[in-house]
Amino acid sequence: MNIKLLILSLSLMSSVSFAQIVANQVDGFEDNTPQGWTIGSPTLADILITTPADGGPDGAGDGYFSYTTTGSSNGGGSKCIIYTRNAQWSGDFSGQGVVAVKMDIRATSGDINLRIGLADQDSNSFPVTQMVTTNPIVITAGSGWQEVTVPIQPSDFTVLPGGSGLTPSQVLSSVVEMRILSNPNASWIGESGLRVMDLNDITASTTLSTNEIVSTDEFSISPNPATSKLNVYLPQNSKNASISVYDVLGKKVYSKSIDALTSTSVDVSNWNSGVYIIRISSDNTTQTKRFVKQ
Numbered sequence: 001m002n003i004k005l006l007i008l009s010l011s012l013m014s015s016v017s018f019a020q021i022v023a024n025q026v027d028g029f030e031d032n033t034p035q036g037w038t039i040g041s042p043t044l045a046d047i048l049i050t051t052p053a054d055g056g057p058d059g060a061g062d063g064y065f066s067y068t069t070t071g072s073s074n075g076g077g078s079k080c081i082i083y084t085r086n087a088q089w090s091g092d093f094s095g096q097g098v099v100a101v102k103m104d105i106r107a108t109s110g111d112i113n114l115r116i117g118l119a120d121q122d123s124n125s126f127p128v129t130q131m132v133t134t135n136p137i138v139i140t141a142g143s144g145w146q147e148v149t150v151p152i153q154p155s156d157f158t159v160l161p162g163g164s165g166l167t168p169s170q171v172l173s174s175v176v177e178m179r180i181l182s183n184p185n186a187s188w189i190g191e192s193g194l195r196v197m198d199l200n201d202i203t204a205s206t207t208l209s210t211n212e213i214v215s216t217d218e219f220s221i222s223p224n225p226a227t228s229k230l231n232v233y234l235p236q237n238s239k240n241a242s243i244s245v246y247d248v249l250g251k252k253v254y255s256k257s258i259d260a261l262t263s264t265s266v267d268v269s270n271w272n273s274g275v276y277i278i279r280i281s282s283d284n285t286t287q288t289k290r291f292v293k294q
């Protein structure tokens with residue numbers, strides 16, 4: 001390669017821009033890739049990170065991200081933390097109006113003390129000022145998929161020692177790396193011990209509301225947990241509605257057309273104990289809820 005070509009290719013490389021955060025973007029894991037989320041060792045990431053095609057909160061066809069730590073106290077893959085760098089979770093969070101990260105999360109082995117970490121970069125693209133959300137959100141092992149909202153406004157963060165001294169506001173406008181981690185203490189590193197962290201629909205939210213979707217048009221279920229009968233109350237004006245129920249593996253275990261009714265019940269007495277997803281589809285809307293069969 002001659003010098004001119006070398007210079008040309010270098011200048012082309014430097015002009016390649018990374019993906020940047022966009023308001024309301026969603027990592028849904030429907031493409032069965034980790035969408036840039038990784039751990040320190042790419043080799044271990046290939047083993048410890050999986051992206052099942054089914055079994056997310058919406059059941060069949062809802063792919064999700066799953067990271068299982070090694071359970072060791074030290075070494076690659078031992079810490080409960082994943083990150084993206086110079087990818088879709090970098091850039092100007094404040095400029096995009098992003099005030100929270102919403103996600104579906106499930107802990108199937110060990111409680112998760114959920115925190116979001118953000119870092120800016122120096123001129124060599126190394127993260128320098130690092131900060132994590134001050135208050136962990138505890139996801140109890142075995143509690144099934146939970147929809148959580150992690151506020152990420154400046155006052156929500158603790159800046160970790162050793163950085164370049166930027167304020168949370170400054171970091172939020174020039175993010176290089178984002179982390180999702182479990183640690184009872186404010187730390188840039190995840191805690192060790194065996195954990196399985198499942199994630200879905202990681203969303204750059206411009207609202208702090210946890211009830212965006214809740215309205216008078218929402219369906220409801222009771223009792224939850226259910227032992228013999230699950231009552232389903234439909235939204236008003238439901239047309240051509242149907243109920244589908246999926247188990248945690250995404251297998252459809254029940255379906256029924258419920259047109260022209262306002263409530264119905266499902267006999268669950270012979271179902272296996274566990275978590276199920278119930279989906280109501282109608283001309284107007286599709287909604288899902290989780291319930292437990294005891």
Ligand SMILES: [Ca+2]
Pocket residue numbers: 028029030056062063064200201
């Ligand atoms: Ca998904």
